Amino acid sequence: MSSTLPIGPRSPSVVQMLRWIRRPIPMLEDCRTRYGDTFTIRFPAMPPMVLFSDPAAVKEIFTASPDALRAGEANAILEPFLGTNSLLLMDGQRHKRERKLLMPPFHGERMRLYGDVMRTLADDAIDSWPLGRPFPIHPEMQRITLEVILRTVFGLDEGPQLTRLRDLLTEAAALITDHPLLMVEFFQRDFGRLTAWGRAMRLREEADRILFAEFARRRSASTAGRDDILSMLLEARDEHGQPMSDIELRDEMMTLLIAGHETTATTLAWLLHRVLANPSVLDGLRDEVQHVGHGEPIASERLGELTLLDATIKETMRTMPIIPMVGRAVHTPTAIGDIELPVGVVAAPCIYLTHHRTDIWGDPQAFRPERFLETKPGPYEFFPFGGGTRHCIGAAFASYEMKIVMSQILTRLELRAAPGYRARVIRRGIAFAPSAGMPVVVERRAA
């Protein structure tokens, strides 16, 4: 049993962080070539992170006691963005209780209620796209997924509040994207509107005012007949019969928004990228959508018949998992394989590297959706939504939304990638996104 951390890059932690921000995939691949399946990377003012990409090790981490390996503690860097009462930042009993409270609307019948809203919002966006000239599709996907969350999670209807909140959130997301160093505590200093952090704080104050007013308005009105997630949380009571406070509600709503909007939009942008770059996959998808829908929108209960689309979404998330790794802070010394991890380090299953192992995937760079039709990979070989007790609560919601948006695009549009475009991976906040917003050209649109 080794008690020292696995080796990794020896460059100063600032250099490692800058490399991570600028060229994350080459950095990961380089480390794997040099150091193997397990290595340690270091960023300033953060605990050392030990990355794992062997499925046996990933399984040990995801099935370890959540008290010994803590996701909430490992996600502490997100606290200034989400607030202290975010599910992502909780551990132990509190996490278990809160997760139980948030889960129901993300499954089964309740989730299917949101299908019509998703389809209408996708159609509205599709109607607004220009014909015959390149435009970036990633911001369009963000527009759809943000709107889906504002309607289904927040239950906001058209009006000045929705418009203002949408503007504030779009501006805040752009700030974080343009200033990735805002993720680092040192740069989170409020020197007024001239600094990015100062601007972020002003946006947050205004968004809070709108949200708190909305909570008050909803508390005084009946929630009967409403199926949005905010209405459900307003009714929820803890074991002492107490409702959630404004701050608790705000933190959970922002968590669902931040965790659910950019992630789904960016995966959709990569999905289009992969499909447009692989004409045989595009043809297969068109045939499938035509076969199931006969040119009409595909009803929610028939989405399950789109098996090639399901496999294509999975293959996109395998080749381009937009969140490249997840973390667990070591709270009690824990052995993973023959490595003894001490308190104060983070164990990080690396999604990207596990998804690119030749022993599991053969030729991992090849885009082959059929892989997912031929075999079903295990949860420690393919885990774009993380794993164990922290597996993404929005996984089914996101997959459902991606199928609806993509099947509408395939049914109504003929489109291609913009001429000469070559996607580079850039970082947006914590996600890997395609460069230049992934420009496309729409050639034909059906009503």
Ligand code: HEM
């Ligand atoms: C393609 C889209 C998405 C991807 C790739 C994604 C990915 C992830 C990942 C990797 C995690 C961390 C899991 C872990 O630590 O093991 C996570 C957690 C989470 N996600 Fe997602 N997510 C997506 C969509 C969504 C949506 C639509 C929502 C909600 C509306 C959502 C809400 C959450 C929440 C609340 C957590 C924290 C769960 C916990 O800590 O118990 N996500 N997601």
